[in-house]
Amino acid sequence: MSRNLTPDICVIGAGSGGLSVAAAAAAFGVEVVLVEKGAMGGDCLNYGCVPSKALIAAGKAAHHARTSSPFGVHAQGVSVDFQRVHDHVHEVIAAIAPHDSAERFESLGVTVIKATAQFVDGRTLVAGDTRIRARRFVIATGSSPALPPIPGLDQVPSLTNETIFDLTACPEHLIVIGAGPIGLELAQAHRRLGARVTVIEAETALAKEDPELAAEVAAQIRAEGVELLEGARVGEVAAADGSGIRVRVSDAAGERWVSGSHLLVATGRRPNTKGLGLDAAGVAHGRGGITVGADLRTKNRRIYAIGDVAGGLQFTHVAGYHAGIVIRALLFRLPARQNPDILPRVTYTDPEFGHVGLSRAEAEARFGAGRVRQVSVPFSDNDRAQAERRTLGEVRLIVGPRGRLVGADVLGASAGEIVNLLSLAISSGLKVRDLASFVSPYPSLSEAVRRAAISLYAGVPENPWLRRLVRFLARFG
Ligand SMILES: Cc1cc2nc3c(=O)[nH]c(=O)nc-3n(C[C@H](O)[C@H](O)[C@H](O)COP(=O)(O)OP(=O)(O)OC[C@H]3O[C@@H](n4cnc5c(N)ncnc54)[C@H](O)[C@@H]3O)c2cc1C
Numbered sequence: 001m002s003r004n005l006t007p008d009i010c011v012i013g014a015g016s017g018g019l020s021v022a023a024a025a026a027a028f029g030v031e032v033v034l035v036e037k038g039a040m041g042g043d044c045l046n047y048g049c050v051p052s053k054a055l056i057a058a059g060k061a062a063h064h065a066r067t068s069s070p071f072g073v074h075a076q077g078v079s080v081d082f083q084r085v086h087d088h089v090h091e092v093i094a095a096i097a098p099h100d101s102a103e104r105f106e107s108l109g110v111t112v113i114k115a116t117a118q119f120v121d122g123r124t125l126v127a128g129d130t131r132i133r134a135r136r137f138v139i140a141t142g143s144s145p146a147l148p149p150i151p152g153l154d155q156v157p158s159l160t161n162e163t164i165f166d167l168t169a170c171p172e173h174l175i176v177i178g179a180g181p182i183g184l185e186l187a188q189a190h191r192r193l194g195a196r197v198t199v200i201e202a203e204t205a206l207a208k209e210d211p212e213l214a215a216e217v218a219a220q221i222r223a224e225g226v227e228l229l230e231g232a233r234v235g236e237v238a239a240a241d242g243s244g245i246r247v248r249v250s251d252a253a254g255e256r257w258v259s260g261s262h263l264l265v266a267t268g269r270r271p272n273t274k275g276l277g278l279d280a281a282g283v284a285h286g287r288g289g290i291t292v293g294a295d296l297r298t299k300n301r302r303i304y305a306i307g308d309v310a311g312g313l314q315f316t317h318v319a320g321y322h323a324g325i326v327i328r329a330l331l332f333r334l335p336a337r338q339n340p341d342i343l344p345r346v347t348y349t350d351p352e353f354g355h356v357g358l359s360r361a362e363a364e365a366r367f368g369a370g371r372v373r374q375v376s377v378p379f380s381d382n383d384r385a386q387a388e389r390r391t392l393g394e395v396r397l398i399v400g401p402r403g404r405l406v407g408a409d410v411l412g413a414s415a416g417e418i419v420n421l422l423s424l425a426i427s428s429g430l431k432v433r434d435l436a437s438f439v440s441p442y443p444s445l446s447e448a449v450r451r452a453a454i455s456l457y458a459g460v461p462e463n464p465w466l467r468r469l470v471r472f473l474a475r476f477g
């Protein structure tokens with residue numbers, strides 16, 4: 001039996017973006033229908049952020065146990081029970097899942113429909129046996145692993161982020177294609193949990209980040225025993241004798257076959273637009289995703305697109321940020337536009353790598369090279385980092401006209417936490433002067449931010465006018 005619904009808002013996709021829109025709209029008493037074809041919580045909870053960070057935490061525990069002797073702590077015979085690692089990862093997902101569950105959203109007043117959604121025209125969506133005509137639609141269908149057209153790849157068993165967290169035994173030799181955040185985070189975690197790991201990257205590792213700092217991450221990962229091949233082309237994939245995989249690789253060292261027990265493909269993402277009926281709905285889209293304006297509206301003014309499917313930065317916090325913009329527009333009819341200049345991102349390798357705002361090159365292109373300064377402080381100058389023997393890396397500030405903080409990079413321990421402070425500073429339009437003049441508890445890693453800010457004024461005591469002023473004022477007793 002079919003039914004017709006006419007809610008105020010219909011959200012497609014119950015991942016990071018869709019759940020935020022649905023929860024906020026329901027909180028204001030707005031009638032919302034949420035359509036989800038798979039697991040509630042989307043990629044982040046089930047196949048992305050949560051399981052990867054839980055696996056990384058397990059790898060970190062093993063690494064710390066093995067490397068604690070400089071503290072005088074000797075842990076002998078560290079062993080990893082991978083079944084337990086698997087269970088830990090799934091316990092973490094299970095602990096968070098109730099927050100994203102259909103039951104919770106129903107209790108908030110949201111009508112949840114478990115079905116695949118498809119537009120049939122510009123204002124009608126079909127999901128299973130339900131037809132939905134809403135005042136506004138929000139498409140939040142996310143992205144999926146993009147598999148490259150490598151000969152033989154479809155003939156062998158391979159893993160993606162959607163399947164790797166189901167392994168209950170540690171891969172003997174994991175081959176990873178792609179050294180972006182997914183490839184590198186998972187490569188290092190598996191290495192620390194006992195796998196031999198080879199990463200094959202066509203260009204350079206973490207190519208979207210500052211090259212100098214990305215190279216430091218790559219060096220650390222290599223030092224832990226990951227074989228990282230950069231500028232390497234994968235010519236073909238084939239089954240090896242027994243149950244393994246062989247990958248034909250060519251790089252500066254020549255052409256050879258690399259054999260392993262498992263293959264992880266982490267070569268980027270494709271937006272989930274297929275089968276949505278976007279053409280019937282009059283929604284423009286391309287390979288990069290759905291075409292949206294800065295207000296996240298599509299070509300069809302009734303329909304918004306947010307998160308990974310909207311073709312910009314692909315992060316959970318960006319999907320949440322998009323949700324906030326759309327809620328302002330849908331509920332309060334306030335104009336809201338996304339501002340890419342304030343968005344942070346963190347790669348959870350060890351050392352972690354955090355970035356917010358503009359890179360130095362972007363700042364120079366926008367303001368002119370002469371109006372941009374960069375200051376940095378290494379963690380080796382930070383007492384807390386020394387105490388914890390976590391001295392690798394640095395805090396870098398990119399300073400624009402009139403001393404405004406326009407970008408920052410943090411490489412090192414807890415970079416993902418430190419970047420929060422910098423993200424607040426940039427989104428609030430703070431000046432470097434503000435970061436130099438707050439009281440930071442001693443000893444803390446974030447104190448490096450204040451130190452970097454103060455270093456912008458390193459030449460001030462040499463200023464002859466100020467020196468004369470100090471001498472003059474001293475005369476008054
Ligand atoms: C391994 C990995 C690690 C990551 N780590 C981080 C991290 O540490 N930090 C971070 O910020 N980001 C991380 N990300 C990225 C993050 O997961 C995504 O940016 C985020 O999930 C995007 O949210 P979304 O709402 O756009 O899409 P999703 O969370 O993917 O949700 C989309 C939902 O839409 C549903 N759907 C799709 N099509 C339809 C349809 N036709 N009908 C009904 N439902 C549909 C899907 O089933 C899915 O549940 C990671 C990603 C991966 C893969």
Ligand SMILES: NC(=O)c1ccc[n+]([C@@H]2O[C@H](COP(=O)([O-])OP(=O)(O)OC[C@H]3O[C@@H](n4cnc5c(N)ncnc54)[C@H](O)[C@@H]3O)[C@@H](O)[C@H]2O)c1
Pocket residue numbers: 148150177178179180181182183185200201202203204205206207232233234266267268269313314315345346347348
């Ligand atoms: N910590 C985080 O916030 C986090 C973690 C994981 C993923 N993510 C999100 O997920 C997105 C996707 O991550 P990703 O790592 O899959 O994508 P990516 O696009 O960042 O990296 C993919 C890498 O694969 C390489 N590559 C592509 N085809 C190849 C081939 N045929 N042979 C060898 N190398 C090849 C590319 O050169 C690139 O370096 C990220 O951009 C990010 O937005 C975020």
